[in-house]
Amino acid sequence: MTTGEIAFRDSTTRVPAENAPELLDLCDRLLSRAADQSDRASYLNQALSDLGVEFGASWLGIATRQPDWDIVAEHGRRPQNDLPWPLFAEALDRDGGCWSGDATGNPGTWIASVVSGNTLLALSGSRLNRADVPSAMTAGRYLGHALKCLGNLESALHRVTQLRATLEIARTFAREKETQPLLELIAHESTKLMHCDRASIFIWDREQKQIVACPALGVEGGRLWLPDNKGIVGEVIHSGNAIRVDDAYSDPRFDQSVDRTSGYRTNNLLCVPMQDSDGRCIGAFELINKHDGPFTDADLEAVEELSIQAAIAVQNARERDHLIRSNRQLTEQVTGGVMIIGDSPAVAAMRSTIDRLAATDLPVLILGESGTGKEVAAQALHYHGPRAEHPFVAVNCAALSETLLESELFGHEKGAFTDAHATHVGKFELAEGGTLFLDEIGDMSLNGQAKLLRVLEQKVITRVGGSQAIPINVRVIAATNANLAEAVREKRFRQDLFYRLSVVTVDIPPLRERSEDVIPLAMFFLDRFCQQANRKPLELAPDARRRLQAHSWPGNVRELRNLMERVAFLAPGPRVEPNDIAFILSPERDAFDDLAEGIGLTDATQRFQQEYIRRAIKRVQGNMSDAARLLGLHRSNLYRKMRQLGMEVTEAKE
Numbered sequence: 001m002t003t004g005e006i007a008f009r010d011s012t013t014r015v016p017a018e019n020a021p022e023l024l025d026l027c028d029r030l031l032s033r034a035a036d037q038s039d040r041a042s043y044l045n046q047a048l049s050d051l052g053v054e055f056g057a058s059w060l061g062i063a064t065r066q067p068d069w070d071i072v073a074e075h076g077r078r079p080q081n082d083l084p085w086p087l088f089a090e091a092l093d094r095d096g097g098c099w100s101g102d103a104t105g106n107p108g109t110w111i112a113s114v115v116s117g118n119t120l121l122a123l124s125g126s127r128l129n130r131a132d133v134p135s136a137m138t139a140g141r142y143l144g145h146a147l148k149c150l151g152n153l154e155s156a157l158h159r160v161t162q163l164r165a166t167l168e169i170a171r172t173f174a175r176e177k178e179t180q181p182l183l184e185l186i187a188h189e190s191t192k193l194m195h196c197d198r199a200s201i202f203i204w205d206r207e208q209k210q211i212v213a214c215p216a217l218g219v220e221g222g223r224l225w226l227p228d229n230k231g232i233v234g235e236v237i238h239s240g241n242a243i244r245v246d247d248a249y250s251d252p253r254f255d256q257s258v259d260r261t262s263g264y265r266t267n268n269l270l271c272v273p274m275q276d277s278d279g280r281c282i283g284a285f286e287l288i289n290k291h292d293g294p295f296t297d298a299d300l301e302a303v304e305e306l307s308i309q310a311a312i313a314v315q316n317a318r319e320r321d322h323l324i325r326s327n328r329q330l331t332e333q334v335t336g337g338v339m340i341i342g343d344s345p346a347v348a349a350m351r352s353t354i355d356r357l358a359a360t361d362l363p364v365l366i367l368g369e370s371g372t373g374k375e376v377a378a379q380a381l382h383y384h385g386p387r388a389e390h391p392f393v394a395v396n397c398a399a400l401s402e403t404l405l406e407s408e409l410f411g412h413e414k415g416a417f418t419d420a421h422a423t424h425v426g427k428f429e430l431a432e433g434g435t436l437f438l439d440e441i442g443d444m445s446l447n448g449q450a451k452l453l454r455v456l457e458q459k460v461i462t463r464v465g466g467s468q469a470i471p472i473n474v475r476v477i478a479a480t481n482a483n484l485a486e487a488v489r490e491k492r493f494r495q496d497l498f499y500r501l502s503v504v505t506v507d508i509p510p511l512r513e514r515s516e517d518v519i520p521l522a523m524f525f526l527d528r529f530c531q532q533a534n535r536k537p538l539e540l541a542p543d544a545r546r547r548l549q550a551h552s553w554p555g556n557v558r559e560l561r562n563l564m565e566r567v568a569f570l571a572p573g574p575r576v577e578p579n580d581i582a583f584i585l586s587p588e589r590d591a592f593d594d595l596a597e598g599i600g601l602t603d604a605t606q607r608f609q610q611e612y613i614r615r616a617i618k619r620v621q622g623n624m625s626d627a628a629r630l631l632g633l634h635r636s637n638l639y640r641k642m643r644q645l646g647m648e649v650t651e652a653k654e
């Protein structure tokens with residue numbers, strides 16, 4: 001140390017008693033100003049100005065050594081000659097203060113006093129007294145405390161800003177529903193937030209023991225498949241710990257082959273694991289090449305936060321993708337399964353009508369006896385049209401009481417009635433975007449009909465006990481086995497609703513009127529059930545075919561289907577013989593066999609007709625109107641026919 005320079009250590013400094021009040025006042029100001037400021041630059045400006053006045057210094061600066069010297073803030077006119085760096089170094093090395101002036105301690109030019117660590121406060125001016133050093137040192141220390149507080153505040157504020165930005169980004173993640181665009185969005189937003197070059201998401205395919213990088217920028221197709229045990233990502237997913245690399249090429253864990261593939265040079269990176277809501281690692285999130293130096297601890301914290309949000313969004317999007325895929329598969333299966341089998345002209349016409357109607361939203365009324373295939377026709381309309389990927393919901397109106405029907409169709413709010421313990425979503429809402437099939441519409445009460453009509457006209461529903469109008473987009477297909485036109489005449493069915501539902505009518509004849517369909521349907525069901533029974537497809541023996549065709553099928557296609565189901569499971573041989581179905585079909589059928597032997601065709605026809613009518617009457621328990629319907633005749637024609645055939649008409653009841 002040269003003459004005229006004095007170094008002080010903290011332990012040896014004493015502030016002269018007479019300076020104490022001003023010093024206290026100054027330190028108080030240094031601290032309280034810190035509370036008013038939120039950034040270090042403005043604070044230092046203010047603090048250096050206060051110190052300048054207090055010490056009568058013409059220049060003040062804050063110098064740091066890391067290891068080169070830098071002046072991070074200054075106030076006043078900087079002296080012409082070079083700054084006394086050795087004096088500054090001395091002050092830092094001693095962790096105290098230094099004064100430079102004349103040997104007697106008269107006013108000199110410099111005081112350097114440590115603020116903290118590698119930072120010091122430097123004062124210059126002709127009025128600086130050696131006796132000022134202890135006060136400058138105390139003020140320097142206070143300045144240090146204040147700067148530390150401001151530093152903490154600044155990093156807390158920075159963290160808040162970063163968290164806010166993370167939340168903002170997470171909100172955009174939640175809006176993106178599909179996986180691939182979501183991954184690209186995450187990468188794009190993260191690079192912006194973290195001021196880096198690239199970001200990649202690595203999805204871990206545990207079964208295949210590989211990780212899929214997406215988006216892998218610079219790689220054709222944007223995707224890259226890598227083994228799951230290599231490189232930094234491999235280590236992160238297996239250990240569940242984040243890795244920060246400041247110089248990639250000097251880190252042995254870094255897999256340079258990825259750079260070789262993409263032609264990109266990785267300098268620094270930050271890689272964090274991605275965990276799903278159950279804490280299972282689903283992949284990793286990597287950021288590459290930060291623009292201003294390597295990634296920091298604060299970056300790590302922010303990326304970990306971002307990765308949690310990204311993982312949730314990725315998981316949701318993947319589950320959604322999965323649901324959509326399986327829905328599509330199911331729809332394809334159902335669409336393939338909805339086949340209208342039959343060779344009769346009636347079925348061929350129905351198929352072409354359905355093909356034409358499927359693409360429209362026209363209301364369709366399907367008419368036909370029970371089991372003729374009304375629901376199959378409704379499904380074909382739905383699954384062959386644009387609503388196929390939305391739900392097909394069927395409601396049997398006959399099975400529901402008036403009160404139940406309303407809540408079933410429109411839903412109810414919790415507490416709407418005594419048993420309404422929870423909110424119930426109605427069938428209209430469940431069928432949103434798709435089709436609602438109202439089976440047995442003829443059995444709906446007049447009150448229910450009025451409500452249904454209103455919904456069809458206004459296209460909104462209100463849940464029972466609710467007040468909110470919920471818009472609906474549902475195609476309605478209705479069906480009935482009753483004579484709706486007659487019900488309208490008898491005022492049991494609203495005419496306006498009838499017209500609204502029956503814009504187009506599809507009439508399905510009973511199976512007995514389309515005997516060409518019996519064998520194709522029987523074969524279709526037989527094949528399907530043989531598959532289920534795990535046996536080779538069964539043949540139908542010619543006699544068995546004849547017997548099936550001769551049957552009157554009062555239960556229509558449903559009866560045939562059920563019969564074939566039992567046969568597929570029970571027939572002992574590779575062919576269905578008449579005996580295999582004899583015990584299932586009505587035993588009365590066998591009586592027809594006798595007719596064939598030894599009598600003329602006219603007699604046989606007459607006896608056949610007598611027998612046939614007798615059975616029809618028996619089947620409907622003697623109700624002549626029903627029997628006439630079953631036989632496809634008007635009731636008066638049935639009586640006439642019976643008389644012609646010499647049958648006892650009195651046996652019939654109404």
Ligand SMILES: Nc1ncnc2c1ncn2[C@@H]1O[C@H](COP(=O)(O)OP(=O)(O)OP(=O)(O)O)[C@@H](O)[C@H]1O
Pocket residue numbers: 339340341342347368369370371372373374375376377439481557558561
């Ligand atoms: N043309 C057809 N092709 C294939 N299967 C059919 C056909 N018609 C009916 N079925 C089958 O017959 C059974 C009964 O058909 P469906 O339920 O559609 O009749 P429905 O007229 O709606 O009866 P209900 O009035 O009693 O509800 C179902 O198993 C259906 O798959």
